[in-house]
Amino acid sequence: MSSLETKTLSGEEALADLHRAFTAFKDTNEERLAQIETRMGVDALTEEKLQRIDRAIDETKRRIDRVALDLSRPRLGASASDDAPAREHKSAFALYMRSGEAVGLKALESKALSAGSGPDGGYLVPTPAEQEILRRLTRLSPIRAIASVREISTHSLRKAYSTQGPASGWVAEADPRPQTSSQQIVDLTFPAMELYAMPAATQTLLDDSAIDVEQWIAEEVQTVFAEQEGAAFVSGNGTDKPKGFLAYTTVADASWTSGNIGYVATGVSGGFAASNPSDALFNLVYALRAGYRQNGKFVLNRQTQSTIRKFKSSTGEYLWAPPATLDQPASLLNFPVVEAEDMPNVGADSLSVAFGDFARGYLVVDRLGVRVLRDPYSAKPYVLFYTTKRVGGGVQDFEAIKLLKFGAA
Known part of the structure; x- marks a missing residue:
């Protein structure tokens, strides 16, 4: 088998x-x-x-x-490009990783004039390895998996956001076009911050020709990158890291205005109501407009999910259900459940459950290029590999995400 x-x-x-x-x-x-x-x-x-x-x-x-x-994890060797430049880069990168010889990589990156090549040191990993790292992050980083992801070649992404929706109206074919209400547009900026990991290897491992160094570096950094991203996309403060959706100003949904995240309260500090506790979940779902709701997903951690798992509908059916197949998530009120351990546990006034269309609501920005700097000196006899990528993130549509606040109001 x-x-x-x-x-x-x-x-x-x-x-x-x-x-x-x-x-x-x-x-x-x-x-x-x-x-x-x-x-x-x-x-x-x-x-x-x-x-x-x-x-x-x-x-x-x-x-x-x-x-x-x-x-979902194929070996990198099977997906590598067959063209000569890709093979040349792969060979030069492997030589650098194993022995520190960087002449070949310097020549290749100078010739390519790649937009991902920055002045901050290190060398770009081959494209298949970069793609594999990003693909694995999508599997491991819960918010990245459901958000929109945009690749850029600059330090930041600027995006126009309409605070009142696009100006529009109905007219007959030959009628004059009346002036519509003025549209208000603001700029949203998503800077790409530096994320790093520093895996270590012995020279014996690097000398082993059976080891695929691209595969090794991808496996070593995937979990560290995913953990750091996961925390930042949820609650990062936007300083030297992405801004998480919980870090924005939150207001009661009845008083929602653009630029804020709306919340629905459970009515009880630090918990659900004793009577009909699931009503708060229904209120959260229907706080979201129908256009967003059809692609809605619940985001919460395992502890909160454990509490909700006991809830039943008025007809006695459990609201939480296990996945039907290996590639599907569990569901809550027939909406997918995304487990994000960086969501806060239930507590007084905690925002422990999010619901929304995260593909429209949250944007992840990846700057092209994952870089590796070999360091055989700092931790002898081990060789360190200072690996960096640039990533940013923030809310791009403030109507698309709603929160459940465990408070009286």
């Missing part, structure tokens, strides 16, 4: 385990609810069992996520 078939089988087994665990979760939760009705309290053993099953659901979902990532 091939490795791919083994991973697929492992994923299908994990998916079956997840559905069995959720069935056990529902049965145990029904038992808990019955105890509340009949005894005015929950048996400690039942509560402990429910928490144990809940942890098993989360762990099984992690297994599924890992399998899905592995299945």
